[in-house]
Amino acid sequence: xxxxxxxxxxxxxxxxxxxxxxxxxxxxxxxxxxxxxxxxxxxxxxxxxxxxxxxxxxxxxxxxxxxxxxxxxxxxxxxxxxxxxxxxxxxxxxxxxxxxxxxxxxxxxxxxxxxxxxxxxxxxxxxxxxxxxxxxxxxxxxxxxxxxxxxxxxxxxxxxxxxxxxxxxxxxxxxxxxxxxxxxxxxxxxxxxxxxxxxxxxxxxxxxxxxxxxxxxxxxxxxxxxxxxxxxxxxxxxxxxxxxxxxxxxxxxxxxxxxxxxxxxxxxxxx
Numbered sequence: 001x002x003x004x005x006x007x008x009x010x011x012x013x014x015x016x017x018x019x020x021x022x023x024x025x026x027x028x029x030x031x032x033x034x035x036x037x038x039x040x041x042x043x044x045x046x047x048x049x050x051x052x053x054x055x056x057x058x059x060x061x062x063x064x065x066x067x068x069x070x071x072x073x074x075x076x077x078x079x080x081x082x083x084x085x086x087x088x089x090x091x092x093x094x095x096x097x098x099x100x101x102x103x104x105x106x107x108x109x110x111x112x113x114x115x116x117x118x119x120x121x122x123x124x125x126x127x128x129x130x131x132x133x134x135x136x137x138x139x140x141x142x143x144x145x146x147x148x149x150x151x152x153x154x155x156x157x158x159x160x161x162x163x164x165x166x167x168x169x170x171x172x173x174x175x176x177x178x179x180x181x182x183x184x185x186x187x188x189x190x191x192x193x194x195x196x197x198x199x200x201x202x203x204x205x206x207x208x209x210x211x212x213x214x215x216x217x218x219x220x221x222x223x224x225x226x227x228x229x230x231x232x233x234x235x236x237x238x239x240x241x242x243x244x245x246x247x248x249x250x251x252x253x254x255x256x257x258x259x260x261x262x263x264x265x266x267x268x269x270x271x
Contacts, residue, residue, distance in 0.1 A: 006039025007237040013095035014086050016073050016130055018044035019051020020225075022199035027149060028099040029055045030229030035097075036064030038233060041090040045069050045082055065090075073100045073126035076133075083133040094144045095236045096134045098127040101149060103200065104162040111162050123166035127173060131188075135181060143185025145236045148174045149228070150190045152251050167192075171247050178245030187244040189235045194251025196223035217252025 013035045020026035028046075036042045036059045044059075044066055046052040052068040059066040069085050071078040086093050104111065104119045127148050138144035153160060154167030171190055178188040195213040197205070205213075214222040231250045234240055249255050 006037075007233065007239070008035055008095070009039035011035075011040045011094040011236070012043075012086055012090040012092050013040045013097065013236065014043045014045060014082065014093065014130070014134065015097040015099060016045045016071075016082075016126065017099035017101065018042075018055050019046040019048055020054070020199040021051070022202060024199045024202065025225040026198045026200060027193065027196070027225045027228040027232075028097070029058075030225035031097050031099065031232045032066065033058055033062075033064075034226075034229045034233045035095070035236065036066050037062060038237070040065075040095065040236075042066040043069050043082070043086040043089065045071050045073065047072050073130055074121045076129050079126075079129040079133040082130070083137055087137060092141045093134055093137045094141070096130060096138075096144070096146045097232055097236070098130055098146065098148045100126045101166075103160065105160045107161050116162050119162040119166050120169070123163070124169045124173065127170060131177060135184070135186060138186050139184045144187075145240070146177065146186065146188045147232045147235050148188070148190045149232075150174070150192045150247060152192045152194050152249055152255055155192060155247070155249070155255060174247065175245055182244060187235075187240070189240070189244060190247045191228060191231050191235070192247050192249045192251065193228050194223055194249065194254045196225065196228060196250075198225050216257075217254040218257060219252035221252060223250065223252060 015028050015032040017028040018032045020029045032042050032055050044052040044055050049070045056066050056068050071082045101123045104115055148170050150170040151167040153164040154171050158164045174188055174190040227250050
């Protein structure tokens with residue numbers, strides 16, 4: 001049997017939010033490692049240099065090719081410089097994984113205007129600005145793949161109105177971008193993670209809540225950043241060459257049993 005070629009051989013990828021906010025493997029870190037493992041040259045973008053450097057060290061241990069770029073993805077100029085850095089270092093741009101995001105709880109009555117704007121800027125505007133910078137460069141070399149990280153919170157009530165609204169916006173953005181840029185051979189898809197256990201949510205978890213989340217999906221197993229990373233790897237690869245404009249839930253089947261696990265904010269404050 002012939003040796004399998006790496007799935008992203010010859011590709012150049014940008015992963016935003018490539019570090020983890022704490023110990024462990026977040027979605028961006030897992031995605032960056034898997035991209036490099038499958039032959040891509042990866043620009044690791046994060047606003048916290050130490051987080052991206054930790055991911056970089058893990059990739060180097062596996063003899064992958066990657067480098068760190070510090071940026072605020074809410075800045076159009078930083079996004080332009082980020083894309084320029086990928087091309088200057090590696091010669092082209094084929095893949096953009098838009099992974100930056102924050103969570104924010106509350107109803108429309110409870111959320112402050114400042115927090116609302118913060119969530120929309122980080123969860124939606126970053127994807128717009130990064131894509132705006134990346135797409136023209138992808139077009140120059142024949143196309144590419146953009147993966148936007150949404151959430152099942154964008155597809156169902158999730159006791160977190162600002163977050164849910166932002167993630168629903170990501171889905172609408174994905175559909176529109178997929179239609180707008182199909183002619184440019186740029187595929188745009190979204191991943192909707194379920195109740196994965198990552199460094200971002202770990203500080204809010206105790207053993208009981210973690211078990212509740214694990215058992216909520218029909219598969220009854222706990223998801224990790226690796227599950228999201230493998231989904232991104234597929235969507236970035238040529239195996240998905242005929243797939244654009246989709247939302248891929250990675251959620252242990254939780255959406256299939258919605259709304260069994262939804263609890264109003266006044267009854268459940270830690271979900």
